[in-house]
Amino acid sequence: MAPPVFRFAPSPNGYLHLGHAYSALLNFDCARAAGGRLLLRIEDIDATRCRPEFETAIDEDLNWLGIAWETPVRRQSEHLADYGIALEKLAALGLVYPAFESRAEIAKLVAAREADGPWPRDPDGAPIYPGAAKSLSADARARLIASGAPYALRLDMAGACRRVTGLTWNELGEGADGACGVVQARPEAWGDVILARKETPTSYHLSVVVDDALQGVSEVVRGQDLFHATSVHRLLQVLLGLPEPVYRHHALILDGERRKLSKSSRSTGLRELRAGGASPAGIRRLVGLG
Structure with a gap:
């Protein structure tokens, strides 16, 4: 029987926040617990908003969190x-x-x-x-x-x-x-x-x-x-x-006013949290996966 296949599929139209971290970590944990595979897919069909620097930041943030995925990465714009x-x-x-x-x-x-x-x-x-x-x-x-x-x-x-x-x-x-x-x-x-x-x-x-x-x-x-x-x-x-x-x-993961997080929310952005001294273990605790 083939191992289960999971995927994390962000859009490179901004920097990742705690909500993305939760979803990525949950997929990573589920794949690891099931002996499955984790794929990364870049959903970049919106050419007006998606930028290469955001994709680079996605890689950096996921690597910092300790998440590993299979390569090659599928980019929608190439398919x-x-x-x-x-x-x-x-x-x-x-x-x-x-x-x-x-x-x-x-x-x-x-x-x-x-x-x-x-x-x-x-x-x-x-x-x-x-x-x-x-x-x-x-x-x-x-x-x-x-x-x-x-x-x-x-x-x-x-x-x-x-x-x-x-x-x-x-x-x-x-x-x-x-x-x-x-x-x-x-x-x-x-x-x-x-x-x-x-x-x-x-x-x-x-x-x-x-x-x-x-x-x-x-x-x-x-x-x-x-x-x-x-x-x-x-x-x-x-x-x-x-x-x-x-x-x-x-x-x-919601903000203090019980609203869905957005990529413009700097207080919950992974880059800002990391720059402020947060650790990958701390991010896990913040999203309830500690």
């Missing part, structure tokens, strides 16, 4: 063709369409619809896509694309859910509302999620399931903030014929 293949498979199923509204236009559409009552939100609190791009004719879409108009490629969620029913996943951690064991997936709660943009040929939802499959990841250990997104990931896995990992969503 855009893999995501394109997955996108083509979904398009061949008739489940992908271009939407041309800007973020400002979408906000106006939501405001107009809310004149008649609250517009539905996804589990992250963002409005469900309110546009009508799905009803555009093929000719109209082709003309807009030929004109150079920006667009997002969205998943036809209703069509996808008609193809896949009874979705679940195996949760070993601390899901929303204490959910554990077999969890019922509800991808429809997300509406027509974005799979790619004209300028960015993949999205987090698409790339994460493709990467996990290609890297043989069998154990996904990540924060509770991604618990609900697992519904979308399970849907894409089934549509693309990808294997299903086991999931373990862990509690988040």
